[in-house]
Amino acid sequence: MTLVLPPRLTASARLLRETARRRGLRIAHLPGFDVPEGLRPGACHLHAGPSFADAVASTLDIAPLEAPADWTARLPREFTRRDIRAVPIGEAYGLRRPAFVKSPNDKSIAALVYADGSRLPGPDAVDPGTLVLVSDVILFRTEYRLFLLDGRVHTGSRYAEGGRLRPGPLSAGALTFGAELLSAAGAGLPSAIVVDVGVTDTxxxxxxxxxxAWASGCYHSDPGRALDVVLRGAGPAVELGERDRAFVRVTGR
Structure with missing residues (x-):
């Protein structure tokens, strides 16, 4: 098997590359978004951003898994502590209050607090039907990344405190909350995914x-266990479990 990597590597990508090598995987560090001859479709995994995945996954028969675009919007409020809606950006233009707005599964709409809907990218730049997540503004004291595999927290890490990057160990509280979340809403997620959680200012x-998982940094997570989730999260389509078929990202666009 081969782990395919994009031209520009993050610190996490370099760490996962070395972890994959020690496990015996071949590494294909591509210089661009074109798939070279010699990479065999159906025998590759992927760790990269959404744009690179969209360019190469279909050609290589990779099935990248992602959460449903409205998963957070459908969560009970006890797990979000705020109102979250999944709406077309054309509807979000009508906002007359500050709101946090982002794309569900990529970075096409910058994840920011917008003063109102008029500050969002306009219809000249974005299709008005593009789905965005609109949420109340909330502050997090501490934030954690959970790598989830088969309905369990497989590994994880703190990644921020007070809104600033500060990687560190996973807390017992994050593990407990992750387990409660998976018990209540894990059925709506693929078998390999990352969920970020945190403690609010209250x-x-x-x-x-x-x-x-295939587009996520691992921070201080166990790299071997993070790699387990990445490999399942973007692997050969032929190995895809029946349950995960509903969570495959549409690529080749």
């Missing part, structure tokens, strides 16, 4: 967002 636990 001291409550809440979901931050869901992310594709």
């Amino acid at each position: 001291g409550a636990w809440a979901v931050v967002e869901a992310n594709a």
Whole structure:
């Protein structure tokens, strides 16, 4: 098997590359978004951003898994501590209050607090039907990344404190909240995914967002266990479990 990597590597990608090598995987560090001859479709995994995945996954018969676009919006409020809606950006243009707006599964709409809907990218730049997540503004004291595999927290790491990057160990509270979340809403997620959670400024636990494992940094997570989730999260389509078929990202666009 081969782990395919994009031209520009993050610190996490380099760590996962070395972990994969020690496990016996071949590494294909591509210089661009074109798939070279010699890479065999159906025998590759992927760790990269959404744009690179969209360019190469279909050609290589890779099935990248992602959470449903509205997964966080459908969570009970006890897990979000705020109102979250999944709406077309054309509807979000009508916002007349500050709101946090982002794309569900990529970075096409910058994840920011917008003063109102008029500050969002306009219809000249974005299809008005593009789905976005609109949520109340909330502050997190501490944020954690959970790598989830088969309905369990497989590994994880703190990644921020006070809104600033500060990787560190996973807390017992994050593990407990992750287990409660999976018990209540794990059926709506693929078998391999990342979910970020945190402690709000009021001291409550809440979901931050869901992310594709194959596009996520591992921070201080155990790299071998993070790699387990990445490999399942973007592997050969022929190995895809029946349950995960509903969570495959549409690529080749």
